[in-house]
Amino acid sequence: MEPHDGSTSPGRVYQLIRPRMGTRNVLVPAGSRRGALAGISLITRSKAAALAAQWGLYYATAVLGTRFVPGERVNWEPPGGGARWDALTTCLGPFDDLALYERPQASRTGLAALLLREGRPVGFLKLREEPAELDREHRAMVALTDARPETFRVPRVLDRGSTDGWHWMLIEAMPPRPAAPARRIVLPRVLADIQRCLEPLLPRARDVPVHWRPMHGDLTPWNLRRCGRGLPWLIDWEDAAWAPPGADQVYYAVTSAAVLGRSSVAPSEPEHVEAARFWLDRMTARSGDDHDAPLTARLITELRSRINPPASR
Known part of the structure; x- marks a missing residue:
């Protein structure tokens, strides 16, 4: 051709x-x-x-x-x-x-x-x-x-x-070889970098609560990838926006748990319940016909467990 x-x-x-x-x-x-x-x-x-x-x-x-x-x-x-x-x-x-x-x-x-x-x-x-x-x-x-x-x-x-x-x-395309999730990362530093870079440029509508913070919007193990040496790649910024505090942290935690079978990061803090509800609303609105409908179902389960954690015995 x-x-x-x-x-x-x-x-x-x-x-x-x-x-x-x-x-x-x-x-x-x-x-x-x-x-x-x-x-x-x-x-x-x-x-x-x-x-x-x-x-x-x-x-x-x-x-x-x-x-x-x-x-x-x-x-x-x-x-x-x-x-x-x-x-x-x-x-x-x-x-x-x-x-x-x-x-x-x-x-x-x-x-x-x-x-x-x-x-x-x-x-x-x-x-x-x-x-x-x-x-x-x-x-x-x-x-x-x-x-x-x-x-x-x-x-x-x-x-x-x-x-x-x-x-x-x-x-720019990533190098043409399989990439793996960036497992050894200091997530708080990544989150701080995201907020520092996004805060000056994201338009803030009047109805955005004053305590909301900038988020990547799709921070997952499959979007934070390591491909060879050097810093990991963070891709897919289409959903960058304002969200409840901890939104990126919560989403990274629940997607890690849903995909890897266990959470690769620390559990969400109690003050992140608002962020978990934010994501739960988005997940339940997704179509059941999506390719990733089984993943969405697992994410909903993870989010609900963070909103209503099981009582300790």
Whole structure:
């Protein structure tokens, strides 16, 4: 497949594989070994056994090629038709293949794709019909890059724009190899870094309670990832906002407990009950048709246990 150069090519089709791993919301290129490796790296596994399986798939693909990748082979056509897609690719610069990341929540629409050229990542694309999420994330990531957090790194924004009714942002891609949760972190330092960097830039509506603090909004083991040496990567800033004190801490605790089977951080403090209720309201509003509905059910159980802890014997 030739690199995209803005020429009109209606009906453009990508040959992809949906690996049978996890929630199966990642699709990898079928025609490129190196591209498939980059796509496999988008799968976010957290448990040790699941990470080992991901690395096994990664190494087997590196040796045997894409024919080894187990999963459904699909032909994917970009939304909106060939002309609209070509108008977008003209803005993005040359790439010749992609790996898709489907958002696990049905209520959250849009497209996310790792753009590849000769199998190497050139950027991670986020595409939305409405600009609000990208506006929040763009503002947060630019400010965080300038603020230089001490405990994590943030992907750089490479480009941002609107094309033919689409709103998009292209960001730096993480290294194309599986990443693991950043287990050995000092969470209070990470939380302090987040609040220090976000507080000067987040718009504060009049109805936001005065005691609320800035939050990342999706602080989880799969968004705080270590990929090789150096600081861990903290990604997905679309939900950066004001929230009850301890909101990020509570969410990190309950997602760690739900995914890893036990909490990898200290339990929430009694003063964080407001934050737990805040998250419980959000979790119960999610659709039961989401890819991650089983995870949502476990999160609801964890949150309720923090709001109404079992009586001690």
